[in-house]
Amino acid sequence: MKALKRKNYWLDETKIKKVRRLLKAKTETEAVQKAIDLVLFQEEATKAWVENAGVGGVEDLYAR
Numbered sequence: 001m002k003a004l005k006r007k008n009y010w011l012d013e014t015k016i017k018k019v020r021r022l023l024k025a026k027t028e029t030e031a032v033q034k035a036i037d038l039v040l041f042q043e044e045a046t047k048a049w050v051e052n053a054g055v056g057g058v059e060d061l062y063a064r
Contacts, residue, residue: 025031
């Protein structure tokens with residue numbers, strides 16, 4: 001298990017409830033953890049996309 005550390009933040013309750021619902025989290029803590037994981041994954045995916053931009057090629061399936 002990863003190291004966990006207790007943190008206290010002032011967060012918008014409406015946003016927390018919405019994130020909890022969208023991510024189907026059972027608790028507010030789980031919602032925050034999933035949201036953080038999602039942001040980290042998005043950054044990683046964007047970095048990979050940028051690194052691979054222009055590699056390979058695009059095949060014109062319609063022969064234009």
